[in-house]
Amino acid sequence: MENKDTSRRDFLLTGILATTAIVAGCSDKKNPFTPEDTVTPSGKKVKLLSVDGEIIEVDEAFLKPVPHVPPVSIDESRRGIAGKKFVMVIDLAKCKNLKKCQSACNHMHQVHSSQNWLKVYAMEDADHTAPYWQPTQCMHCDEPPCVKVCPVDATFKREDGIVLIDNERCIGCRFCMAACPYSSRVFNWEPSDYKPTGDEEKIYSPENSIPQKVGTVSKCDFCPDRHREGKLPYCVEACPNGVFYFGDINEDTVTNGSETFRFSELIKDKAGYKLMEDLGTKPSVYYLPPVNRSFPFENGLENENETDKKLIAK
Amino acid sequence: MEKLSSLTPEQITQDLLPKKFGKWGKIWTAILIAICLIGAYAYYRQIRYGLVVTNMRDYVSWGIYISNFVFFVAISLVGSLITAIFRLANIEWATPLTRIAEIIAVSAIVFASLIIIVDMGRPERFMYLFLYGRIQSPIMWDVIVIMTYFCISLLLLYMPLLPDLKILLKFKEKSGNALHKLYRFQGSFWQGTKAQFKISEKAITILCVAIIPVAFSIHTVTSWLFATTYRPGWDSTNFGAYFISGAFLVGAGGVVVAMYIFRKFYHLEKYITELHFDKMGKLLVMLSLLYLYFNINEFMTPAFKMKKSEAGHLNELFSGTYAPMFWFAIIGGLIVPIIGLLFKKGRKPLPMFVIAILVVVCAWFKRYLIVTPTLLHPFMPMQEVPASYHHYFPSWEEWAIAMGSLAGALLIITFFARIYPIIPIQETLTEKNEAEKL
Ligand code: SF4
Numbered sequence: 001m002e003n004k005d006t007s008r009r010d011f012l013l014t015g016i017l018a019t020t021a022i023v024a025g026c027s028d029k030k031n032p033f034t035p036e037d038t039v040t041p042s043g044k045k046v047k048l049l050s051v052d053g054e055i056i057e058v059d060e061a062f063l064k065p066v067p068h069v070p071p072v073s074i075d076e077s078r079r080g081i082a083g084k085k086f087v088m089v090i091d092l093a094k095c096k097n098l099k100k101c102q103s104a105c106n107h108m109h110q111v112h113s114s115q116n117w118l119k120v121y122a123m124e125d126a127d128h129t130a131p132y133w134q135p136t137q138c139m140h141c142d143e144p145p146c147v148k149v150c151p152v153d154a155t156f157k158r159e160d161g162i163v164l165i166d167n168e169r170c171i172g173c174r175f176c177m178a179a180c181p182y183s184s185r186v187f188n189w190e191p192s193d194y195k196p197t198g199d200e201e202k203i204y205s206p207e208n209s210i211p212q213k214v215g216t217v218s219k220c221d222f223c224p225d226r227h228r229e230g231k232l233p234y235c236v237e238a239c240p241n242g243v244f245y246f247g248d249i250n251e252d253t254v255t256n257g258s259e260t261f262r263f264s265e266l267i268k269d270k271a272g273y274k275l276m277e278d279l280g281t282k283p284s285v286y287y288l289p290p291v292n293r294s295f296p297f298e299n300g301l302e303n304e305n306e307t308d309k310k311l312i313a314k
Numbered sequence: 315m316e317k318l319s320s321l322t323p324e325q326i327t328q329d330l331l332p333k334k335f336g337k338w339g340k341i342w343t344a345i346l347i348a349i350c351l352i353g354a355y356a357y358y359r360q361i362r363y364g365l366v367v368t369n370m371r372d373y374v375s376w377g378i379y380i381s382n383f384v385f386f387v388a389i390s391l392v393g394s395l396i397t398a399i400f401r402l403a404n405i406e407w408a409t410p411l412t413r414i415a416e417i418i419a420v421s422a423i424v425f426a427s428l429i430i431i432v433d434m435g436r437p438e439r440f441m442y443l444f445l446y447g448r449i450q451s452p453i454m455w456d457v458i459v460i461m462t463y464f465c466i467s468l469l470l471l472y473m474p475l476l477p478d479l480k481i482l483l484k485f486k487e488k489s490g491n492a493l494h495k496l497y498r499f500q501g502s503f504w505q506g507t508k509a510q511f512k513i514s515e516k517a518i519t520i521l522c523v524a525i526i527p528v529a530f531s532i533h534t535v536t537s538w539l540f541a542t543t544y545r546p547g548w549d550s551t552n553f554g555a556y557f558i559s560g561a562f563l564v565g566a567g568g569v570v571v572a573m574y575i576f577r578k579f580y581h582l583e584k585y586i587t588e589l590h591f592d593k594m595g596k597l598l599v600m601l602s603l604l605y606l607y608f609n610i611n612e613f614m615t616p617a618f619k620m621k622k623s624e625a626g627h628l629n630e631l632f633s634g635t636y637a638p639m640f641w642f643a644i645i646g647g648l649i650v651p652i653i654g655l656l657f658k659k660g661r662k663p664l665p666m667f668v669i670a671i672l673v674v675v676c677a678w679f680k681r682y683l684i685v686t687p688t689l690l691h692p693f694m695p696m697q698e699v700p701a702s703y704h705h706y707f708p709s710w711e712e713w714a715i716a717m718g719s720l721a722g723a724l725l726i727i728t729f730f731a732r733i734y735p736i737i738p739i740q741e742t743l744t745e746k747n748e749a750e751k752l
Contacts, residue, residue, distance in 0.1 A: 153446050
């Protein structure tokens with residue numbers, strides 16, 4: 001079954017660039033293998049991960065960035081990306097509360113400066129147990145309590161497992177916020193104070209979630225617009241410690257951009273777990289316990305604001 | 315009722331006809347209108363600047379709008395209690411109170427719906443509830459049962475009014491042209507024939523039966539808005555019964571307050587007698603005991619276990635920030651009525667009035683305690699938010715809107731009593747006749 005023709009493969013991208021022949025239905029003109037677009041191999045090889053989970057090498061010259069994809073229609077974003085089932089694995093052993101994930105996410109989603117879609121909590125499970133940093137965002141539950149309670153189908157579950165919000169449908173009743181046990185939802189009490197730089201996407205879609213719409217709810221969207229471009233979510237890309245792994249459970253692979261693992265093996269080896277599993281929400285985000293840590297907990301304290309420092313001290 | 319027999323039907327009719335506002339009536343109405351206007355201005359600000367004018371934030375995402383909503387739904391239940399349950403049980407002494415109860419129900423339910431729209435981040439999308447409504451959401455259940463309840467309540471207010479409209483039409487000089495036209499528009503088809511009375515009797519009985527399950531539903535479903543979530547303090551199987559029993563209590567309290575005021579300012583001492591206060595007092599004791607029972611159920615078992623998720627919330631209520639309000643609501647709203655009204659002296663009009671006001675006020679605070687403290691005890695720690703997200707105290711806009719809605723409900727009741735007889739004339743006459751026949 002080995003197929004050496006790299007141009008015919010679907011790649012799970014390592015977060016740098018998209019490969020050439022991925023885009024289904026691209027016209028002949030855009031095909032890099034047509035004569036006018038001939039590329040000369042540069043000799044530099046890039047490692048990529050194939051759908052089968054094997055590492056393959058491609059010449060760098062064959063890699064082309066995917067052109068900017070306009071946002072998909074609302075209907076399309078309600079359906080999701082066929083054949084995918086996204087998961088995230090968060091390795092608590094590597095987190096030192098740098099909050100790079102958070103700032104990237106907030107910036108790219110134009111989140112109001114007093115709110116966050118992704119929070120790095122200082123956690124301590126019980127007295128005398130070790131504290132650790134826990135990045136937490138929407139769990140994209142398979143039994144999402146927020147979707148159950150939404151009266152107008154403004155928040156919905158897609159076939160690829162992502163829970164999204166259609167901010168043009170949301171009536172702002174905030175029932176979903178009361179229903180979510182992970183406190184992952186924020187409400188746009190006022191227009192976002194994000195200062196536009198001019199080159200952000202202007203057309204709203206539930207997949208890009210921007211611009212933020214006042215009077216409605218928003219939350220982590222797992223960056224589906226990025227997957228369509230073959231990129232990893234902003235938080236995954238932004239974390240210098242590789243805490244976040246993202247992938248597709250159907251392909252059984254997750255990657256943090258530099259390392260790639262078989263999802264099932266990673267969870268098995270490191271005893272992965274999910275948050276508040278007893279509630280029956282079936283989250284799509286897994287955690288690896290904070291053992292053999294890369295950093296002591298205290299290193300993260302410097303990034304904490306004063307209020308939270310006081311809370312933690314308690 | 316003994317005194318009634320000494321009155322002629324003409325006298326009774328004269329006594330019960332709606333009267334023009336006196337000095338106090340005018341002052342009262344003016345104050346209510348002023349409060350409503352302030353509320354309207356606050357809502358204008360909220361529309362203009364968004365929900366940021368409230369002090370709700372991501373943790374306390376439901377504030378006094380929602381507790382006010384729960385309060386309105388609760389108090390509206392009394393319509394079904396006094397009109398339907400008492401009528402079906404043939405409790406005759408309640409006849410003079412039915413219309414009071416029913417107008418409280420209708421005005422409360424109107425403002426319950428309005429306050430929900432006020433709470434929405436996108437009120438202009440209200441129609442989406444009908445365009446895209448998903449039946450699995452408890453909000454949709456609430457929308458459906460509240461609309462049904464509103465319609466049945468309105469009919470239960472209107473149908474017994476028809477014979478009275480016929481009487482009112484006879485007093486054109488007294489009511490003035492505009493009101494006369496209104497009465498004619500609403501009731502000229504009513505001839506008062508035997509056949510019509512029969513149909514109306516039947517229809518009212520059917521409505522009385524129909525409204526009981528609907529009334530139970532509106533408040534049960536309202537409790538489910540909370541109980542269908544995982545939150546400590548809301549995640550309770552006791553919630554439906556807890557809400558219903560509390561609702562009957564506050565509703566009965568509301569009726570007693572209204573009874574006292576109408577009796578005093580419309581000089582209805584012959585119609586709303588001390589006997590009525592005595593009976594309502596006993597009813598209040600019974601309802602308080604019932605509500606106390608469900609309160610014990612609600613707090614006792616989780617407090618015994620003190621599960622980690624519940625403990626923070628319960629401690630906050632019993633001995634923390636919310637303790638003064640909590641104990642005020644429990645003692646004022648439950649213990650005082652139970653003890654005070656056990657004595658015959660406590661069931662005289664004035665002490666009843668004071669206790670009933672206490673019951674209603676405590677009930678309002680109780681609803682606040684049901685909604686807000688729970689939201690300050692989420693499962694995840696409250697971190698990485700501005701300090702203001704850790705507390706909640708309503709902004710002036712929220713107070714103004716909430717008080718405006720309460721004033722609005724009172725205004726509806728006030729105008730209703732100005733336009734229509736607040737005590738059913740025809741039914742009073744019929745009962746008098748029947749009493750004389752015996
Ligand atoms: S706030 Fe919006 S997304 Fe949430 S339940 Fe209400 S309508 Fe649905």
